[in-house]
Amino acid sequence: xxxxxxxxxxxxxxxxxxxxxxxxxxxxxxxxxxxxxxxxxxxxxxxxxxxxxxxxxxxxxxxxxxxxxxxxxxxxxxxxxxxxxxxxxxxxxxxxxxxxxxxxxxxxxxxxxxxxxxxxxxxxxxxxxxxxxxxxxxxxxxxxxxxxxxxxxxxxxxxxxxxxxxxxxxxxxxxxxxxxxxxxxxxxxxxxxxxxxxxxxxxxxxxxxxxxxxxxxxxxxxxxxxxxxxxxxxxxxxxxxxxxxxxxx
Amino acid sequence: xxxxxxxxxxxxxxxxxxxxxxxxxxxxxxxxxxxxxxxxxxxxxxxxxxxxxxxxxxxxxxxxxxxxxxxxxxxxxxxxxxxxxxxxxxxxxxxxxxxxxxxxxxxxxxxxxxxxxxxxxxxxxxxxxxxxxxxxxxxxxxxxxxxxxxxxxxxxxxxxxxxxxxxxxxxxxxxxxxxxxxxxxxxxxxxxxxxxxxxxxxxxxxxxxxxxxxxxxxxxxxxxxxxxxxxxxxxxxxxxxxxxxxxxx
Numbered sequence: 001x002x003x004x005x006x007x008x009x010x011x012x013x014x015x016x017x018x019x020x021x022x023x024x025x026x027x028x029x030x031x032x033x034x035x036x037x038x039x040x041x042x043x044x045x046x047x048x049x050x051x052x053x054x055x056x057x058x059x060x061x062x063x064x065x066x067x068x069x070x071x072x073x074x075x076x077x078x079x080x081x082x083x084x085x086x087x088x089x090x091x092x093x094x095x096x097x098x099x100x101x102x103x104x105x106x107x108x109x110x111x112x113x114x115x116x117x118x119x120x121x122x123x124x125x126x127x128x129x130x131x132x133x134x135x136x137x138x139x140x141x142x143x144x145x146x147x148x149x150x151x152x153x154x155x156x157x158x159x160x161x162x163x164x165x166x167x168x169x170x171x172x173x174x175x176x177x178x179x180x181x182x183x184x185x186x187x188x189x190x191x192x193x194x195x196x197x198x199x200x201x202x203x204x205x206x207x208x209x210x211x212x213x214x215x216x217x218x219x220x221x222x223x224x225x226x227x228x229x230x231x232x233x234x235x236x237x238x239x240x241x242x243x244x245x246x247x248x249x
Numbered sequence: 250x251x252x253x254x255x256x257x258x259x260x261x262x263x264x265x266x267x268x269x270x271x272x273x274x275x276x277x278x279x280x281x282x283x284x285x286x287x288x289x290x291x292x293x294x295x296x297x298x299x300x301x302x303x304x305x306x307x308x309x310x311x312x313x314x315x316x317x318x319x320x321x322x323x324x325x326x327x328x329x330x331x332x333x334x335x336x337x338x339x340x341x342x343x344x345x346x347x348x349x350x351x352x353x354x355x356x357x358x359x360x361x362x363x364x365x366x367x368x369x370x371x372x373x374x375x376x377x378x379x380x381x382x383x384x385x386x387x388x389x390x391x392x393x394x395x396x397x398x399x400x401x402x403x404x405x406x407x408x409x410x411x412x413x414x415x416x417x418x419x420x421x422x423x424x425x426x427x428x429x430x431x432x433x434x435x436x437x438x439x440x441x442x443x444x445x446x447x448x449x450x451x452x453x454x455x456x457x458x459x460x461x462x463x464x465x466x467x468x469x470x471x472x473x474x475x476x477x478x479x480x481x482x483x484x485x486x487x488x489x490x491x492x493x494x495x496x497x498x
Contacts, residue, residue, distance in 0.1 A: 003252040004375035008282050008368060031433045033257050035426050037367060040384045041476045042424065042469070047443070048433040056436065085427075085443050086473050092451065095474040103485040103496070105477075108384060110356050111407050114363020115382070118286060119257060122371060126253035133364070135289045135357060149437040158360050177284050177293065178334075184280045184297040187305065188398040194296070194334050202341065220291070224335050225344040227290045228354075236352040237498040247352070247496035249486040 014130025015069035017163030022074045037119035047082040049148045064136035073161035081109030084153040103247045113157045130165030141239035152244040263379025264318035266412030271323045286368035296331040298397045313385035322410035330358030332402040352496045362406045379414030390488035401493040
């Protein structure tokens with residue numbers, strides 16, 4: 001098992017930090033290295049805004065549903081879908097960008113943002129830091145847009161905390177995942193395996209909660225339901241429109 | 250510099266394969282390890298369909314704009330946004346999923362797909378394989394949906410090749426990226442730096458092409474324009490709708 005597989009196999013989200021700093025050199029190394037991740041058509045339609053200022057991090061935590069661990073992190077990075085950069089690139093060769101007015105623009109930006117997020121986290125973790133992905137930047141996109149001074153054709157889509165993990169956070173046992181046979185299929189999707197594996201996973205998670213004295217936590221089905229039965233980010237389509245995007249063909 | 254930073258810093262897309270196989274054990278290790286990547290609310294709204302069958306890979310290559318290197322790869326993995334799994338999970342606790350009918354569902358799926366894609370590629374590369382991300386699975390989503398037998402509430406959003414890189418592909422020099430100061434900002438987005446860095450990068454890329462006898466390739470601005478001045482994936486919004494998704498609040 002090589003170092004990379006070792007790290008990725010034992011990866012967990014860290015939601016408690018010691019308050020110690022991320023070294024300046026480390027932060028630069030994280031940003032530079034993550035930037036090497038692939039980008040669709042090498043368009044580089046992602047920008048990052050990182051925040052170290054304690055007051056601003058507090059504001060971000062508030063916007064992200066008052067998550068305590070965000071307030072405690074040392075660096076918060078917002079991953080921004082950026083078709084403002086590419087629009088300027090097109091102007092240089094006297095062309096006009098249309099892709100942000102189509103569903104494809106929104107999707108390619110979102111996928112590239114996920115790629116960048118994972119690269120940032122993997123590099124940060126390789127340097128000994130802890131991270132958690134924060135989808136809650138989408139709860140109030142307009143407030144983020146204002147806070148980070150984002151122009152049209154850009155969108156704040158996801159974020160990540162970085163900080164030094166407490167021992168307690170490191171010691172949280174690894175969460176089981178959906179059985180592999182219900183997650184990765186050869187040739188064709190298998191709905192029967194999907195269903196079987198959800199039922200199996202539900203039991204595995206209940207057992208895991210029990211073994212780790214976490215029975216007060218909801219089960220997989222309960223937790224997923226608590227989010228997906230309602231709309232918890234109710235301003236996304238509206239904010240995208242205001243930023244100049246459209247989800248049409 | 251640790252192993253992870255070393256690998257990610259020198260990462261390049263591989264578009265020429267020897268035809269050698271990805272070992273079965275390696276493929277399983279890639280899938281299992283990548284599955285450990287973070288997933289929003291631990292919903293695990295991603296599934297994978299992997300294809301090793303040469304005839305099917307040929308069909309995939311055809312659907313993806315006839316890209317020769319796809320035809321030559323040993324494994325093609327389609328990353329599928331999967332709200333069919335979560336809908337079934339909600340049914341188990343007598344709840345009804347609504348998130349796929351909202352922009353948030355489409356976005357969280359796309360970001361999580363990007364995270365998964367990057368994790369797959371990093372693990373595959375750590376085992377010595379080469380990969381390229383394939384956004385062209387979105388050119389004709391309905392054909393993919395049919396080929397992989399995908400039910401409603403799922404969407405084939407991006408793919409990746411995996412194979413053994415030829416020496417020639419490994420020897421391609423590393424492509425420069427946008428200057429760091431025009432990519433990562435502290436506290437606030439800086440439009441002036443964006444513009445300056447695009448102009449600087451354009452010159453860097455022209456120089457890079459020249460030094461590597463690749464002057465027949467378009468510049469950054471030319472290449473980005475060739476894609477983003479038109480709609481090259483014209484069926485996405487329509488296909489999403491047919492699969493039961495909506496981009497509304």
